[in-house]
Amino acid sequence: MATPRSQRIGIWIITVVLAVGTFGSFLVMALSVQNQSIDQQDQYQQYLDQQKEAAKLNAANSDVLAGYSVTPFTDSSITQLKVDVLEEGSGDVVKATDSINASYFGWLSDGTIFDSSKKKNAEDTPITFSLAGVISGWTEGLTGIKVGSTVRLSIPSDKAYGVTGSGIIPANAPLMFIVKINKIDNSTKA
Structure with a gap:
């Protein structure tokens, strides 16, 4: 038995x-995913901009430790990690x-202080941190140093923030630090 023409038209x-x-x-889902991706990219860019602004404010408020100063260097002069013990603990x-x-x-290298435990017009506020949670130049450079020592770390970019940079620290930037180790404080370990 054949289906009537009206039924075939209805099926079509x-x-x-x-x-x-x-x-x-499918079109709505694809556009929704694309819009979510664009929103996520915008949010991530806003996050990066906020991080850079916070780093700029931190840098503007950072100061040298008493008795020490910024020493000039060129990017090409730091090719490997160097630890100079300024004061032996x-x-x-x-x-x-x-x-x-x-x-x-x-x-x-341009002399910009990007971070410090000493803020302008304030007392030094030492920080406690795990050497496993910092840049490798700090971990390698401070391992084997005695408590009470003050060192100058010359850190090549590959042991700092590498090709990504961080905040106001540009990509591929070598860094210098003056670090005074006050104490070992393993009470903060997880």
Whole structure:
């Protein structure tokens, strides 16, 4: 028995409506995913901009430690990690797995101080951190140094922030730090 013509037309209409609806749904989903991706990119860029602004404010408020100053250097002069002991301490030897309490300041080759435990018009506020959670130049450079020591770290970019940079620190920038190790404080370890 053959289906009547009106029934075949109805089946075709239903098929076309389903096909158009399915195609439309896929189109809406694709546009939604694309819009979400654009929104995520915008949010990430805003986050990066906020991080850079915070780094600029931190740098503007950073100061040198008493008795020390920024020493000039060129990017090409720092090709490997160098540790200069400025003042030898007499305490325990720092291990790479330790958390330490330290006073410090760091600068770029143009003399810009980008971070410091000493803020302008304020007392030095040493920080406690795990050597496992900092740039490799700090971990390698401070391992084996005695508590109470003050060192100058000359850190090549590959042991600092590398090709990505961080905040106001440009990509491929070598760094210099003056670091005074105040104590080992493993009470902060997880």
